[in-house]
Amino acid sequence: MTTLEIRDLHVSVEIENGTKEILKGVNLTVKSGETHAIMGPNGSGKSTLAYSVAGHPKYTVTSGTVTLDGENVLAMTVDQRARAGLFLAMQYPVEVPGVTVSNFLRTAKTAIDGEAPKLRHWVKDVKVAMSNLRMDAEFAERNVNEGFSGGEKKRHEILQMELLHPKMAILDETDSGLDVDALRVVSEGVNRAKESTDVGVLLITHYTRILRYIKPDFVHVFVDGRVAEEGGRELADRLEEEGYDRFLKVQA
Numbered sequence: 001m002t003t004l005e006i007r008d009l010h011v012s013v014e015i016e017n018g019t020k021e022i023l024k025g026v027n028l029t030v031k032s033g034e035t036h037a038i039m040g041p042n043g044s045g046k047s048t049l050a051y052s053v054a055g056h057p058k059y060t061v062t063s064g065t066v067t068l069d070g071e072n073v074l075a076m077t078v079d080q081r082a083r084a085g086l087f088l089a090m091q092y093p094v095e096v097p098g099v100t101v102s103n104f105l106r107t108a109k110t111a112i113d114g115e116a117p118k119l120r121h122w123v124k125d126v127k128v129a130m131s132n133l134r135m136d137a138e139f140a141e142r143n144v145n146e147g148f149s150g151g152e153k154k155r156h157e158i159l160q161m162e163l164l165h166p167k168m169a170i171l172d173e174t175d176s177g178l179d180v181d182a183l184r185v186v187s188e189g190v191n192r193a194k195e196s197t198d199v200g201v202l203l204i205t206h207y208t209r210i211l212r213y214i215k216p217d218f219v220h221v222f223v224d225g226r227v228a229e230e231g232g233r234e235l236a237d238r239l240e241e242e243g244y245d246r247f248l249k250v251q252a
């Protein structure tokens, strides 16, 4: 059983004439096997939360804590976070020139497990995972994210998630830019990972569409850098009908 705990998290970024506070006291607890959806209007700080937990250098934690089974995540390097079992799929994944998908996956797997995967099993696992995600075998020889379409980037992220077996996965707008077929394939990948490994999932999304495929146990509405409302799956249905207007009015 793994627990990711975010307590009163405040995060700022440097801007031209000073600093700007983006996260204003986020509280969130995600346990193994649970799926939490974070929903909210554009600019509410959802990606900032993902970047902060990932350890992106642009985002400064000014107060609050992030722990994984009591261990201080904020004191860990990005590599240590991955080895601790955290997996972060970013809204805008970066290119890794000169590194093929195949090499990238094997290096990541080796780093996380502390030993190289047995080649025969590994080759088979990669093949099966790629085929499940409807990816051509030749995709493995392309350079990471170089010229990937939106859909290919998302599939590649879920491929990593399926092969690396994280304890906690944060998926930022995994649904953005996907057509219905790709959305279904990617969602099935997340659901396979959930079934086979008891991973905890923090699913960040602006739209309710992906929640038809990946069923959240909890829904948190993010407004202006903090959680404004929480509920179960029914809260997503309500947002689908009403949008975020009532939250934005309160703010004005």
Ligand code: ADP
Residues within 6 Å of the ligand: 013, 014, 015, 020, 022, 040, 041, 042, 043, 044, 045, 046, 047, 048, 049, 058
């Ligand atoms: P969301 O993912 O909910 O759309 P973001 O976390 O991307 O929101 O952004 C929240 C707010 O913080 C926005 O107003 C955005 O412009 C601002 N912001 C995010 N990252 C930076 C940055 N690196 N520099 C300056 N402002 C930023």
Ligand code: MG
Residues within 6 Å of the ligand: 042, 043, 047
């Ligand atoms: Mg956004």
Ligand code: MG
Residues within 6 Å of the ligand: 046, 047, 048, 091, 172, 173
């Ligand atoms: Mg975002």
